[in-house]
Amino acid sequence: MAKLNSLDDLLVHELQDIYNAENQILKALPKMIKAASHPELQSAFEEHLEQTEGQVERLDQVFKLLGVPAKGKKCEGMAGLIEEGKKVMEEDAEPSVMDAALIAAAQKVEHYEIASYGCVCTYAEMLGYDQVHDLLGQNLEEEEVTDEKLTELAESVINNEAEEAEDAEEEASR
Numbered sequence: 094m095a096k097l098n099s100l101d102d103l104l105v106h107e108l109q110d111i112y113n114a115e116n117q118i119l120k121a122l123p124k125m126i127k128a129a130s131h132p133e134l135q136s137a138f139e140e141h142l143e144q145t146e147g148q149v150e151r152l153d154q155v156f157k158l159l160g161v162p163a164k165g166k167k168c169e170g171m172a173g174l175i176e177e178g179k180k181v182m183e184e185d186a187e188p189s190v191m192d193a194a195l196i197a198a199a200q201k202v203e204h205y206e207i208a209s210y211g212c213v214c215t216y217a218e219m220l221g222y223d224q225v226h227d228l229l230g231q232n233l234e235e236e237e238v239t240d241e242k243l244t245e246l247a248e249s250v251i252n253n254e255a256e257e258a259e260d261a262e263e264e265a266s267r
């Protein structure tokens with residue numbers, strides 16, 4: 094186990110966690126794209142998959158700037174969130190309800206990432222690593238924008254559809 098003696102150590106520790114988390118997300122997103130029905134949700138996931146590839150590249154640059162090898166350490170938090178997402182995808186759900194469930198799963202992932210990038214950004218700033226701070230800030234912003242976009246999608250289209258499906262079902266059972 095690595096010793097955490099300084100903020101530098103903690104920065105590297107947290108970067109290894111998010112690096113692994115991003116790589117887990119890279120594997121999970123294609124499955125979420127397949128499970129999504131609404132074209133806008135599918136394209137939102139596709140766009141974020143591309144963004145995520147860029148985020149991993151930025152993390153590679155960050156490791157290089159810090160002079161430490163770019164390697165991850167299993168992120169158990171992300172593994173748990175992805176496992177939960179996998180379970181929900183196995184459910185027999187109305188397509189619009191599945192879309193709403195996928196948004197919920199994705200937003201939990203985004204919030205994890207926002208917390209992680211928020212922390213490493215703060216550490217980089219405190220340590221005066223301007224370039225590292227800038228790169229991590231770009232990732233943080235992309236996660237925040239994605240989270241907002243998912244909220245909009247949930248509010249505007251998908252949750253409405255899920256409600257309509259529910260109403261139709263109630264109507265039919267009357």
Ligand SMILES: [Fe+2]
Nearest residue numbers: 115145148206
């Ligand atoms: Fe990410």
Ligand SMILES: [Fe+2]
Nearest residue numbers: 203206236239
């Ligand atoms: Fe993300």
